[in-house]
Amino acid sequence: MRSPIQRSLDNMKGLHPDLIRVINRASDTSPTSFVVTEGLRTLERQKELMRIGASKTLKSRHLKQADGYGHAFDFYAYVDTNHDGKITFEEMSSVRLMLPIADAIKKAAAEEKVAITYGGDWRSFKDYPHFELDRKVYPGN
Numbered sequence: 001m002r003s004p005i006q007r008s009l010d011n012m013k014g015l016h017p018d019l020i021r022v023i024n025r026a027s028d029t030s031p032t033s034f035v036v037t038e039g040l041r042t043l044e045r046q047k048e049l050m051r052i053g054a055s056k057t058l059k060s061r062h063l064k065q066a067d068g069y070g071h072a073f074d075f076y077a078y079v080d081t082n083h084d085g086k087i088t089f090e091e092m093s094s095v096r097l098m099l100p101i102a103d104a105i106k107k108a109a110a111e112e113k114v115a116i117t118y119g120g121d122w123r124s125f126k127d128y129p130h131f132e133l134d135r136k137v138y139p140g141n
Contacts, residue, residue: 007035014040016069016133018114023073025108026101033078034101037129038062040070056125061132065140072132077101095120098128105131 008027012020023036041049041062049055061072077097102120109116115134119127 007037011036011039012073014064014070015073016065016067016071016138018112018138019071019073019116019131019133021112022105022109022114022116022131025112026105029108030104031100032097034075035078036073036075038074039072040064059141061135061140063141065138067138071138071140072130074129075101075105075131076129095128102128102131 008023012023015023019039027034039062041060043058043063046055046058046060046063050058062070062074065071075098077094099120102118106116106118115137117132117134119125119130119132
């Protein structure tokens, strides 16, 4: 089984360097450990997520953008509440755990002067694990 750190590193490949800086800073200050679960996606993966209702668009910021990078990542809390190395999805995706992590990511972005958008702040489709570079500052495809 891959470690949480290795999983995050693997899933950060292909992300815009500004996002990587934000993730690294937030990982040092977040009150709860977190794992980057998705970064750059293939079109096939995006289509699958749309098919199962986990995404609403084929214009995802997770797809490679004009600058060659993915402009979005998803995260989950990493808390070993059972002390056996096994974490349930319900534990990882708990909004109660995710919001303080999201606050740490937002703070890290402000400190790094990186404009980001948080899916948990969206009005119509709350996407609590999702962050992306602001389209106004980082245009995509």
